[in-house]
Amino acid sequence: MWIEVVISVPQQHTEDLSDALMEAGALSVAVEDEWADTDAEQPLYGEPGLEPTTHAWAQSRLVVLVEPETDIDDMLDVACEAVEIDVPPYDTRKVEAQDWVRLTQSQFEPISITDNLWIVPTWHETEDEANRINLRLDPGLAFGTGSHPTTPLRLQWFSSDVPAASTVLDYGCGSGILAIAAKKLGAGQVIGTDIDPQAVQSAIDNAHANDTEAKFVLPNAMTHDKYGVVVANILSNPLKLLAPALVGYVAEGGHLVLSGILERQTDELIEAYAPYLKMHVWRTDDGWICLVGQK
Secondary structure, eight states, rough: EEEEEEEEEHHHHHHHHHHHHHHHSSSSSEEEEEETTTTTTTOOOTTTTOOSOOOOOOOEEEEEEEEOOOHHHHHHHHHHHHHTTTOOOOEEEEEEEOOOOHHHHHHOOEEEEEETEEETTSOOOOOOTTTEEEEEETTTSSSSOOTTHHHHHHHHHHHHHHTTTTOOEEETTTTTTHHHHHHHOOOOEEEEEEOOHHHHHHHHHHHHHOOOOOOOEOOOOOOOOOOOEEEOOOOOOHHHHHHHHHTTEEEEEEEEEEEOOOGGGGHHHHHHHHTTOEEEEEEETTTTEEEEEEE
């Protein structure tokens, strides 16, 4: 068992107090928005091209993990003295020891994308039915577990519309789920890229787990080839900024497939791509859309 100490602190003391608490014996300090899940919630991290001007919430909640025998008052006295502030009010709560791996795994079940395409976590048994394609995946290592509507949207497009033996570029590949699915569905050469080295390694590992030949690289290792299908599942603002580059990867007659877009962002994305490629809404799911265009 452990104890969590929950403290509310203003922006100007958040970072210094967090560091001081670690120096005073805390096992970890998590920083959260004090007003998360309320109308006053403050978006902080933004997205490329829309970076925030401040990098701390106006009021933060520090969740401090300590051993049960820790003298909490003494730890707070030492930390607050180092930061030269009064000791703020705090609450405590118990954290029971659990099998955290099994607890996390219990949150992921096999997901049916179509009648014959399933995403199956690596710790689940697969059903080897005729014509059933199973994507073996280790959720949590990189974005793309199949549980968010944006991933099934693109997988459904692949299942219904990907030309046989077409070359595929998965831009912002995350876990590699799209590239791996494309290969299993009959695509030819498949490559994925991501700015996150851990995502690239995760995608490589997932490809091996699926006995799939797919190449995953960092952007600086990309060549300027043309592809029959280019897919990208990233946020709307990066998609707008990347419009010329993404369209540039599409071969004549090829398709560009975009997701990670809210329905209310439809018109601005279509407008951003209009100078390069005519895009249209292929399908919607729970407030998210999939845009498709053919060159």
